[in-house]
Amino acid sequence: MEAIRLLLAYAAHCGFKLFQMDVKCAFLNGIIDREVYVAQPPGFENKSFPNHVFKLAKALYVYVDDIIFGSANEDLCADFAKLMTNEFYMSMMGELNFFLGLQIKQTAEGIFIHQEKYAKELVKKFGLDCAKPMRTPMHPNIKLDKDEHGRDVDETRYRGMIGSLMYLTSSRPDIIQSVGVCSRFQSKPKESHFSAVKRIIRYVLGTTNYGLWFPKTDSFQLVDFCDADFAGDRIDRRSTSGMCCFLGKSLIVWSSKKQATVALSTAEAETKHIEVRFHSIREHVQNGNLDIQFVNSEGQLADIFTKPLIEERFCKLRTELGIITSSLFP
Template sequence: MSMIGELNFVLGLQIKQTEEGIMIHQQKYIKELIKKYKMENAKTNKTPMGIGTRLDEDPTRTCIDQTMYRGMIGSLLYLTASRPDISFSVGLCARFQANPKESHLVAVKRILRYLKRTDDLSLFYPRSDSFEINSFTDADYVGDLVNRKSTSGMVQFLGPCLVSWGSKKQNTVALSTVEAEYVAAAAC
């Protein structure tokens, strides 16, 4: 291997190093994604998912192309490497890859419209001497309409820097909100 200079771009991640710290983003990847799925002229959204959005199997709606839907989900899952703000929404939409319906596609397109509006967001890791680990977690109780399981969300900080995040449907059905929170804390 040879050193060819400062790292600027690797695996779709754009990296900018300054005296203050390191900035990581995927602005170019988002622009390519918007273009690939023909969303250049779509209106933008302020949030990746509406507050009242509740996705279920939706048996009454028309089925859509699985290959296209899975491609969109795969692209969005890769994007969560630098965008923790879409992690929950993408995870929720990913649950319906086996039999996607129009309502699921609408939710995915809303995420894309949100990304179009916020393509300039990035992760910033400032220089710091603090190596204290802080973790935060939360869970919704019976949030999945299909099988009544709860969803855990978690983030970890090393000093002031966000280093890990995730959202996952719990393996078991919680019998109370306390149990759902306990399972989330254990996973975190």
């Protein structure tokens, strides 16, 4: 998904029109018209002939899939499509509007990606389509723990909800922190955890048409924000690191992850993401390849990936990340 978002961000920046072609079939165990040899796969070595190779009688698997391509010159796209259809068993699907579950809308001002169809199906699947929508995915004062004395809930259903929400984060970074917190309790979920997940889905219910906006801009500079809370997890007091990466004004990569070790100070919590890469990063700074700057709390966009926020702060950061509603587009 990162590669797809990178391509979309670049296309928006350059004013490319993206198109899609479909490979009509994949070949499993196809006939080979030439000699092909492969090394002995691990675990399937012939002990009598350890240095020999296998000669294939049929193709193991030739995997092909949809192709995305684009250019600022649409005539070149037409020529490329004609060339590909003449050489391979492919068909032109036209302008790119749906790929790997992402709905894509291309305009002269940029590209908008969302999963509205999937979000509506998710809410309906778990029976919350008639529930009251929530304004944020997680209450700012919530502190989830193991809740060992709480009432057990269906593990299969709970895991299904988490898995479905994780797929939605392909275009909805605003829910990744709350989904990540709830995913920590998949082994023995309790009623309190189940209520937290339902709140996320109720938030999705009110924001099904939200997605990521990649605007057409002159700047294509790589900018990354990193942040961490301090000892935010109630169980082991580990901190949560959050990061988001922009190309120009297009958000292409984000993460929210609990740190592997316990930080004894806020400084350790803020820099734990560097780990053994510290010296490499320092060299890049000295060589002028990187410019590291302090960002105050008000301008720290990665704050949304480290902890639950109050509604005003959450909505402000959501907008600054480029998460907007599809109703803005005709």
